[in-house]
Amino acid sequence: MAIxxxxxxxxxxxxxxxxxxxxxxxxxxxxxxxxxxxxxIVQNNDEVELTFLVLEVTTRVWVGLLVTLVLGALxxxxxxxxxxxxxxxxAGS
Numbered sequence: 001m002a003i004x005x006x007x008x009x010x011x012x013x014x015x016x017x018x019x020x021x022x023x024x025x026x027x028x029x030x031x032x033x034x035x036x037x038x039x040x041i042v043q044n045n046d047e048v049e050l051t052f053l054v055l056e057v058t059t060r061v062w063v064g065l066l067v068t069l070v071l072g073a074l075x076x077x078x079x080x081x082x083x084x085x086x087x088x089x090x091a092g093s
Contacts, residue, residue: 044061051057057064 041062044065046061047058048061048064049056049058050064
């Protein structure tokens with residue numbers, strides 16, 4: 001291995017350029033996602049009445065969808081945690 005090269009065979013400049021490129025792609029994707037989210041909010045700003053079991057709420061469409069998304073993500077994390085704990089217990093027994 002030549003002096004100044006990383007174990008991957010790339011020079012430090014090459015790996016830095018790759019990291020900069022990945023960072024630029026991530027920023028571009030994040031920018032597009034933010035733009036799409038803002039457009040979605042602007043287009044779905046109507047008030048609607050949402051009913052779940054006995055709970056009735058009047059809110060904006062995008063707020064209802066955001067709350068649904070967050071609750072779904074939390075439920076998914078809880079189920080995954082329980083599933084992982086169960087597998088560990090079975091593996092340990």
